[in-house]
Amino acid sequence: MRKCWWRGKFEGAGLRLTSPRLAIIDILSKTTKHPSAEDIYLTLRQKYNNDNIGLTTVYRTLEILVNMGIVYKFDFGDGRTRYELSEGPDGFRHHHHLVCTECGRIIDYTDFIDEEKELLDRTEKGLAEKYHFQIHKHLIQFYGLCENCQLNKP
Amino acid sequence: MRKCWWRGKFEGAGLRLTSPRLAIIDILSKTTKHPSAEDIYLTLRQKYNNDNIGLTTVYRTLEILVNMGIVYKFDFGDGRTRYELSEGPDGFRHHHHLVCTECGRIIDYTDFIDEEKELLDRTEKGLAEKYHFQIHKHLIQFYGLCENCQLNKP
């Protein structure tokens, strides 16, 4: 996979790959978590010692990245939007989420993805035909209690 | 199915089945849509000519209903929470959603549900074992363009 496969997308749209934008992509590419806009903003200040990037810019950048398909947007039910890098057009590392409703912990799983994918493809085709829908993406999430929260909340 | 299978749940929890609560359940039971709290609030005033129920009560009632499993809560990405009756403990009319990202239209589909259910059950078991998660529910949604929006947005 090319290192910065998104460069072309920026150029094509007449957008500039500025340092705030690169920093935000960098943060996303180095975490396995699902940071919120504020998480990213705080990381910028703490880890990158960058006091010059405003929260507004973080939100704006994320919106651009989502629209370009570089970043996926998720709602795990805790009142804030969370983001994660889509990891390229080849879709490698495609996964779904397991969400702990107690502590908010998220587990990315890739198990069963192949079977899921096969079923989803068939379902998408069927639904597209029946409802004349042009399906662009799907969302699968499981909600429950993680190991810790099972013990602490009997 | 019993007509008001939720009565017992209210009694059991020491809660009262007041007229605002009944009205809200009634609205939910008579729609195939996925109203937001404000939608329900407006319906109360318009269709039920009831000026006495405040928005706060709608939110509070919905929270109770969700906690009791009488109502499901959804986020379709338009910034407001949407609600729908779970339709009883037997789970009849179990369905998933097709969401138009352009106009927000929601289609409930029950096609492929059986196959999905079979896969989901297997997946849940596998995930529960591997990650020691106690899974309570799942979410499956497809996003795309509905028929109208495909034509109007070429």
Next chain:
DNA sequence: AATTTTATTGATAATGGTTTTCATTTCTAG
């Protein structure tokens, strides 16, 4: 019935994540 307790309610204010506004700065094309 009268009284005490508990649950419910709605108006209002507060919260908090996200967006808008706007004046300023930075980049780029010509």
Next chain:
DNA sequence: CTAGAAATGAAAACCATTATCAATAAAATT
């Protein structure tokens, strides 16, 4: 160099949802 476009951050606005609180209604107890 210069004009135009894009990007930025601070502050204000937005808006769905929640908390506060005093008032009311229903149930439990006397």
